[in-house]
Amino acid sequence: MSSTSTAFTLHDGDLPDGLDLGPVVAVDTETMGLNPHRDRLCLVQLSAGDGRAHLVQIRQTAPMAAAGSVRYAPAPNLARLMADTRVTKLMHFARFDVAVLQHALGITVAPVICTKIAARLVRTFTDRHGLAALCRDLLGVEISKQQQTSDWGADTLTPEQIAYAASDVLHLHALWNRLEPLLEREGRRELAQACFDFLPARGQLDLLGYETPDIFSHRSV
Template sequence: MTTTSPSIQLHRGDLPDDVSFHGTIAVDTEAMGLNPHRDRLCLVQISAGDGNAHLVQILPGTPSPNLARLMADRTVTKLMHFARFDVAILQHALGVTVAPVICTKIASKLVRTFTDRHGLAHLCRELLGVDLSKQQQTSDWGAAVLTPEQQAYAASDVLHLHALWAKLEALLHREGRRALAQACYDFLPARARLDLLGYEEPDIFAHRA
């Protein structure tokens, strides 16, 4: 384990045996691209909402059993932004069903219908007053050594999710859509499997041949 700052811990290959999580954790991923079949998973970011981030650098050809167990642990809720992609690439790379899941992007789309801006950076700025830098978003996440800037960027994507979810969940309750959001979240592992099978297009829910 390499500690790069007081709040960021980088683990190569897997979570250490002595790191455990309970309750709700924020989870994000970085990959070589946005196609789970073509592009390999490079990094998994985790935060318990305590101001600390654990970054697991995925090593090609090396299993990550502790990480896989955590993602499949149904007693631990995985809080994500755009969970459809994260769940798909995690399920494809780790060979597990990732559940239960919460997605802040789905929550935003259900209650913030007055805007089409549902990106993480916009939500953090709008709801939390936090400015996230996206400068490293398209950097090379497959590099053997991640720069301090990459690590800081990756950590920022999970460090604010708990606070963001608190704001969005309150809006879901206010608008009477919390149960609807939960139904969407419960379906996400299956939606990810459909994506991995190639059912993004045609959409099997669409009314067309």
């Protein structure tokens, strides 16, 4: 079942059959927290860069037991798209989203572009690399983060939650179109691509518990 407005389409459980979002799709996720083993994936937002967002509410097959992990209802169309190597997934802070999607869907999410990594490589004159700051500085667009910590596990999302979730993917194509030339100008496009290519493995390392301490860190536990 899907419900539609002028800016978004809300899908229950999975993307519809036959939906084509093009060769580059913006992707974001909303979860119950920051631990993918404990906190379930609730919503996946996607956009083809056409000013519309597709929001998929992810369902679980049963309430999670106290010591168990989340069991998700199948979302084959979404999983197929996220694993399709012909479709580039455009994200902001892809490290988290890739790990969450790989854990929930049992796939490898690739190829990936991360606007946060791109911003950190070229905007070294600032520490403002959040999505809201980048949209403001590079696009002149104000987006609200007010609903970021709201309850995404609710059966029915509020209009404010939906507007917030949609805004997180509607500007990623335009943002990448501004950041990629800066990477080229600064001679860091190939380095950025190497970082992007590593993201599926980085997500898997995080899921295996190598986030703290980082496997690349000299520090021992």
